[in-house]
Amino acid sequence: MNQNLLSSNTHPIITLAVDMMGGDTGLTVTVPACEAFLNSHPHARLILVGDEKQIRAHVQAKNLINHPRIRMVHACEVVAMDDAVEVALRRKKDSSMRVAINQVKDGDAQAAISAGNTGALMAIARFVLKTIDDIDRPAIASIMPNLDNTGTTVLDLGANVDCTAEHLQQFALMGSALVSATQNISTPRVGLLNIGHEDIKGNEVVKQAAVLLKDTPINFIGNVEGDSIFMGGTDVIVCDGFVGNVLLKTAEGLTKMIRTRLMDELTQTWWRRAGAAAAMPALNAFRDKIDNRRYNGAALLGLRGVVFKSHGGADAYAFGFALQRAYDAVANDMLNKTTQMLLQMNNKV
Amino acid sequence: MNQNLLSSNTHPIITLAVDMMGGDTGLTVTVPACEAFLNSHPHARLILVGDEKQIRAHVQAKNLINHPRIRMVHACEVVAMDDAVEVALRRKKDSSMRVAINQVKDGDAQAAISAGNTGALMAIARFVLKTIDDIDRPAIASIMPNLDNTGTTVLDLGANVDCTAEHLQQFALMGSALVSATQNISTPRVGLLNIGHEDIKGNEVVKQAAVLLKDTPINFIGNVEGDSIFMGGTDVIVCDGFVGNVLLKTAEGLTKMIRTRLMDELTQTWWRRAGAAAAMPALNAFRDKIDNRRYNGAALLGLRGVVFKSHGGADAYAFGFALQRAYDAVANDMLNKTTQMLLQMNNKV
Incomplete structure (x- = not known):
């Protein structure tokens, strides 16, 4: 050095x-x-x-x-x-x-x-x-929280809005290499974001990408759906930048709405406010854990x-x-x- | 009758x-x-x-x-x-x-x-x-919850995975007509799901769709991002079925993760469980409000x-x-x- x-x-x-x-x-x-x-x-x-x-x-x-x-x-x-x-x-x-x-x-x-x-x-x-x-094309990758507490690396999150199957293959390679290098996982599980687990599902680009990924030297576990990001079980999820950006912002909006709803319910009456005070340590810990800001910072790969x-x-x-x-x-x-x-x-x- | x-x-x-x-x-x-x-x-x-x-x-x-x-x-x-x-x-x-x-x-x-x-x-x-x-193509539409409490109708949620700009235009017409007919809103605000508000953003299909929608007899309010679904301000949000399905399942997975996290925090120690008991009426009301199951049932339009x-x-x-x-x-x-x-x-x- x-x-x-x-x-x-x-x-x-x-x-x-x-x-x-x-x-x-x-x-x-x-x-x-x-x-x-x-x-x-x-x-x-x-x-x-x-x-x-x-x-x-x-x-x-x-x-x-x-x-x-x-x-x-x-x-x-x-x-x-x-x-x-x-x-x-x-x-x-x-x-x-x-x-x-x-x-x-x-x-x-x-x-x-x-x-x-x-x-x-x-x-x-x-x-x-x-x-x-x-x-050919750099991609934007970020970790999103999951129930395994390991985080799911998702890419591309918005750099490439029109992708071919070959681009998705490159994203899979980059994502796998990133997680290998930074999370010390030797063969990260890589999923392809789709609208169903079955091979017949998805648009033409995604179907072609699945074929390519089966012949790529990564641990490709097949199609995964949007809920897999947060449920765990997958280390890397690959999608085009349009879809990735939409899901990122959808997740942000939903988290904000849920936080607002929780606060509304907890503060609706003086009786509820008293109850919320008793649960405050847990509620504060929860609020911190779902704070989007803690996941800010995406790598350009x-x-x-x-x-x-x-x-x-x-x-x-x-x-x-x-x-x-x-x-x-x-x-x-x-x-x-x-x-x-x-x-x-x-x-x- | x-x-x-x-x-x-x-x-x-x-x-x-x-x-x-x-x-x-x-x-x-x-x-x-x-x-x-x-x-x-x-x-x-x-x-x-x-x-x-x-x-x-x-x-x-x-x-x-x-x-x-x-x-x-x-x-x-x-x-x-x-x-x-x-x-x-x-x-x-x-x-x-x-x-x-x-x-x-x-x-x-x-x-x-x-x-x-x-x-x-x-x-x-x-x-x-x-x-x-x-x-040309039917679409799947469903209401998703928002902070305005009016709900946002999103389509297509998975019927059409490869869409043209003309298809997105038809979805906008159908979504606008649906909300007009069922929610008694005379000119529903229709947004086009994109990765930024600016005209230059998005893939080719979405850019073309924005041009078409400006000349369509609906109340087109321009590009909206994923967070708008839950933040309110838009009555109808239009996207292709691949994107729609991914965002729907992303929202489901995130909601489940957040519910699990909240339960984990509330039950971690006996002291926290006691606190949670005091806040139970508010927490139950909250849990019901964010229950995905209450939004089950999508219309084929x-x-x-x-x-x-x-x-x-x-x-x-x-x-x-x-x-x-x-x-x-x-x-x-x-x-x-x-x-x-x-x-x-x-x-x-």
């Missing part, structure tokens, strides 16, 4: 480049999240990328201006949430998103994190960092560098989890392990 | 044809559900379709054998959950599913209900009953007859809701109202 990656007490120093301007709210979220992250991670360094004047104003307010583990890199443009991919890629070459990814390319940071426009992030990351061998996507609407607490996931990915050497495993599997395809 | 549809005290008699053999468990679910339904609906008649000997054995056990509002119709075949559509349609002409739908075609029942294989049910219903004018689909894994309580929805659809004259509204809208397209 390169000596300058080691701090004095042999903990590796991990440097993350943060797109400070991305997401629905930008600096009001990213600055407090970065501050909290530095406090809880003594071996982390952050490169804050964005409009330096604006960042300084926010950082100053937070007394972080002279923090020894912060560096600022100016970028004069911001990719808007509704910018077309072409605009973000061709016309905003000095966007905070792009400059953050450049830090990874140049070796100044080991990972980049952005809450900005997903399509633009994927396109820029692919353009700047390039894909690894035999991967298939690139020659580590990039994590935060939810655009993340608050500082949620953005902190995206920073944490990127940090863990670097600490676990996710990129090298996944790339090696993909190469091995691709040699067998 | 036809006189023989009226009982002596002017309540209309509604006759439902029930596929007794469909679903994962068949008679052990359908018989008790039918018994409970007859008890709570004095103006309902049921035609029990399936293997008469088996039905008699179950019904006898339930003391229903001589019920004045039950009639049995024998069908010697059963469509299996994994039968290909062609097998169900061409080779099982005496299946309980088909004979139940024949009752609607022949005017002996006003609606048919089955928990069997969705693809087969759709194909048989379409073959036997035919589609209404200008509708676009046909010249009323057919409802129950979840294949429904228990008797859930199957009862499917019977209830079919009963309500007939009582509200859903078919005629929806067909009339569709004709009016199609004349304007």
Whole structure:
């Protein structure tokens, strides 16, 4: 390991480049999240990328201006949430998103994190960092909670809205390699998201993908349905980015509705409020466990560098989890392990 | 109204044809559900379709054998959950599913209900009953709960796994007409399920559908994301059957996981169990509100007859809701109202 990656007490120093301007709210979220992250991670360094004047104003307010583990890199443009991919890629070459990814390319940071426009992030990351061998399209992968408490890695969550069967096969390979590398599971169970378990079910792309996956050197367990994500029994679930994004947001909406319903019932009368007070420790633990924000931070897989996507609407607490996931990915050497495993599997395809 | 549809005290008699053999468990679910339904609906008649000997054995056990509002119709075949559509349609002409739908075609029942294989049910219903004018493909629609407490009607939930933009347009028309007719909303808000609100988002089919929907005589409010289903603000959400089915099952799995997590937290220690006892009235009310089974029963739209689909894994309580929805659809004259509204809208397209 390169000596300058080691701090004095042999903990590796991990440097993350943060797109400070991305997401629905930008600096009001990213600055407090970065501050909290530095406090809880003594071996982390952050490169804050964005409009330096604006960042300084926010950082100053937070007394972080002279923090020894912060560096600022100016970028004069911001990719808007509704910018077309072409605009973000061709016309905003000095966007905070792009400059953050450049830090990874140049070796100044080991990972980049952005809450900005997903399509633009994927396109820029692919353009700047390039894909690894035999991967046509990067994919977005995230862990979702399940009853096994191991989590289910689901991909693609929105990078690729029109997929072929071959793309789904590549996602399966990438997902399997990711879980192998980061969760220490030698042969992760990979399921293909479909509308029934039977071979006859599904659209043409999914049916073709099932045929390909049976001949792929992974532990393919066949078709799974949407409920399998949360019920457990599958380590990796593969779907196209349209379906993945819809299911992710459906899950978010449903969780919010259920939380609201629970609060409504618990607070409807003074008698119920008294009862709820007695159950508060359990209810608080429950609320924390189903908090979507704890699952924020999705990996962009298939690139020659580590990039994590935060939810655009993340608050500082949620953005902190995206920073944490990127940090863990670097600490676990996710990129090298996944790339090696993909190469091995691709040699067998 | 036809006189023989009226009982002596002017309540209309509604006759439902029930596929007794469909679903994962068949008679052990359908018989008790039918018994409970007859008890709570004095103006309902049921035609029990399936293997008469088996039905008699179950019904006898339930003391229903001589019920004045039950009639049995024998069908010697059963469509299996994994039968290909062609097998169900061409080779099982005496299946309980088909004979139940024949009752609607022949005017002996006003609606048919089955928990069997969705693809087969759709194909048989379409073959036997035919589609209404200008509708290429029937769709499956169901109400999902939302924070507005009005419910969001989502379609298609699994009948059509490969859709064109024109199909999505027809689903929008059908969903709008359904909600207009059954919920007394004059111009239901129709959203197109997508992975972002912006016009540039989505796959090619969805982008084309958005263009078509802007020129359709409905209240099209644009793209909506998965969370809108539960957050409210939209009366009808349109998607292809693959996406719809995945989101439906994702929601089911997540709800189950959340219920399990809540129970786990509430019962972890004796102290927490004591606290939970105090909050029990609120927790029971909450559990009922998020019970998936209460939303069982989806309408097959676009046909010249009323057919409802129950979840294949429904228990008797859930199957009862499917019977209830079919009963309500007939009582509200859903078919005629929806067909009339569709004709009016199609004349304007």
